[in-house]
Amino acid sequence: MRKAFILVVGILAICTSREASAQDAQFSQFYAAPLYINPAFTGASQFTRFGVNYRSQWPNLQASFETFSFYADHYIEKYNSGIGLIVTTDREGQEGLTSTNVGFSYAYQLRITENIVFRPGVQYSFFSRNAGFQNLVFTNQINTITGEIDPTITDPALVAGQDLQVSFGDLSVGGVLYSRRLFLGASLQHVTEPNQSLLGPDQISVLPARLTIHGGYKIDLSPGPLRNNLTYTRKERSITPVFQYKEQGPFTQLDVGAFIHLEPVNFGIQYRGIPYKQFEDFPNHESLIFSLGVTTNNFNIGYSFDYTLSKLTINAGGAHEFSLSYIIDFSKPEITPRSRWRIPCPKN
Numbered sequence: 001m002r003k004a005f006i007l008v009v010g011i012l013a014i015c016t017s018r019e020a021s022a023q024d025a026q027f028s029q030f031y032a033a034p035l036y037i038n039p040a041f042t043g044a045s046q047f048t049r050f051g052v053n054y055r056s057q058w059p060n061l062q063a064s065f066e067t068f069s070f071y072a073d074h075y076i077e078k079y080n081s082g083i084g085l086i087v088t089t090d091r092e093g094q095e096g097l098t099s100t101n102v103g104f105s106y107a108y109q110l111r112i113t114e115n116i117v118f119r120p121g122v123q124y125s126f127f128s129r130n131a132g133f134q135n136l137v138f139t140n141q142i143n144t145i146t147g148e149i150d151p152t153i154t155d156p157a158l159v160a161g162q163d164l165q166v167s168f169g170d171l172s173v174g175g176v177l178y179s180r181r182l183f184l185g186a187s188l189q190h191v192t193e194p195n196q197s198l199l200g201p202d203q204i205s206v207l208p209a210r211l212t213i214h215g216g217y218k219i220d221l222s223p224g225p226l227r228n229n230l231t232y233t234r235k236e237r238s239i240t241p242v243f244q245y246k247e248q249g250p251f252t253q254l255d256v257g258a259f260i261h262l263e264p265v266n267f268g269i270q271y272r273g274i275p276y277k278q279f280e281d282f283p284n285h286e287s288l289i290f291s292l293g294v295t296t297n298n299f300n301i302g303y304s305f306d307y308t309l310s311k312l313t314i315n316a317g318g319a320h321e322f323s324l325s326y327i328i329d330f331s332k333p334e335i336t337p338r339s340r341w342r343i344p345c346p347k348n
Contacts, residue, residue, distance in 0.1 A: 023248050024189065024210050025067040025090045027053055028270065028289045028304045030244050030255070031345040032323035035071045035086040035105055037212055037244070038174040038187035040121035042107040043075035043082015044343045047298075051325035057306070060317035066091045073105070082107040082121075101127040101170070115179050121187075123172040130165040131198055168194040170207070178343045184215040208249035216242035218344040224263060235263035240346050242270075257289065259346040266293040266302065266346060273309065285309040287318070298327040 027033040033053045034041030050072045057065040073084030084105040091098050107121035174187030189210040197205035217240065224235035244255040257270025268291035274284045287309050293302030306319035 023208075023251060025055070025065065025088070026246070026253075027055055027067070027069075027323075028255070028272075028306055028319065028321050029053065029291060029302055029323045030214065031216075031242065032300065032302055032325065033069060033071075034345075035073060035084050035103070035123070036069055036088065037214065038121065038176060038185050039084075039103075039105040039123035039172055040107050040119045040174040040176040040185060040187065041343070042073045042084035042105040042121050042123075043109070044107070044119065044176075045073070045327050046075045046077075046342055048072075048074045048328045048330055049325060050328075051300075051323070053321070053323050055319060055321045057319040058308075058316040059320070060315060064317075075109075080109040082109070082119075086123075086125075097129070097131045099127060099129045101125045103172075116177065117179070118175065118177050120175045121173070123174075125170045125172065126167070127170055127194070127196070128165065128167045129196055129198065164198050166196055166198050168196065170194055174212075176343065181218045181344055182215070183343050183345060186211070186213045188212075210246065210248040212244065212246050214242070214244040216240050216345065227263075237262055240344065242346060253286065255289070259291070261295070261346070264294050264296055266295055267291070268293075268304070268346065272306070293323075298329075300325045 027036060030037050032051070034044060034051075036053070051070070053067070053069040055065070055067040057067075067088065067090045069086060069088040071084060071086040073082055075082050082105075084107075086103045086105065087101070088103075089098065089100045103123045103125035105121060105123035107119050110118045110120070112118050169192075170189075171191045172187060172189040173191060174185065176183060176185030178184070189212070190207050191209060193206050193209055195201070195204055196207045197203040199205075219239050219241075221237035221239060224237050227233055227235055238261045239258055240261070241258045242256075246253045246255075252274060253272060254274050255270050255272045257268060259266055259268035268289075270289040270291075272286040272289060287306040289304055289306050291302060291304035293300060300323070302323040304321045306321070308314050308316055308318050
């Protein structure tokens with residue numbers, strides 16, 4: 001009975017988190033996964049940047065999700081352009097559905113006025129998806145009386161020698177408008193809505209386009225003590241309210257919260273959900289997100305935990321997320337100057 005219960009909970013987890021035809025993985029620290037949410041952030045650090053993101057969602061369930069992403073981008077000042085590379089791997093559930101994509105992105109930096117900058121961006125990605133059906137449990141394998149699972153029974157829907165892998169190309173576009181305090185961006189992923197079916201070209205499983213709108217506003221607080229260097233400047237104290245709205249297929253989601261930066265430490269809290277909108281008669285409360293990080297002049301490290309508010313409860317294990325980024329100025333080997341104008345995200 002315990003195995004049957006785990007299976008049912010796992011199916012519920014998948015249905016409430018990602019569409020059957022596949023919904024993209026998400027990062028609670030979206031501000032620390034710039035090339036993943038919007039190609040317009042390519043080169044936004046104004047230098048050379050390397051970063052990694054890792055997320056483990058519902059680790060106590062067999063229907064868990066693991067996502068790993070690595071990115072690198074570089075700003076070419078002569079051409080007001082940013083170029084970037086991102087590699088993302090996502091593994092879903094005990095069936096081992098794995099998706100790996102490699103993306104190449106480009107963004108152009110256009111100064112509209114003295115105080116406002118606009119960055120349009122584009123990204124082309126190559127996807128490879130595969131599944132290990134040998135790990136799946138089908139209805140005809142479950143004893144309806146005892147709830148026991150008989151792995152020796154095979155499902156007739158699986159054809160011997162069937163190719164369980166698919167590859168396809170994809171296109172994403174985006175833009176971000178920002179000043180020294182405000183940023184507002186939008187991106188449309190999977191513009192072509194490619195067919196991602198593992199059962200051959202005759203079967204259609206569209207990867208729905210994903211619309212993301214994100215923004216924030218940085219509010220300076222009273223400065224802190226003097227920095228321990230020769231700049232004779234004080235440590236930054238600020239609070240940045242942020243939001244991120246996502247829409248993919250029939251699913252919508254909203255993250256809203258704020259981050260406090262007491263140099264070099266960052267604290268944040270966000271709420272994920274749309275309370276007035278229900279999903280299959282269930283309130284759309286997903287989680288509270290708590291984050292902690294450290295930011296130096298060219299180094300960021302962060303950790304966040306999603307406390308589950310949905311019907312899955314915290315017994316599912318919530319979600320753990322780690323982020324790391326490092327900025328290098330190859331033109332000047334000394335410490336990265338603070339005067340360079342960057343997008344005022346909580347981290348970038």
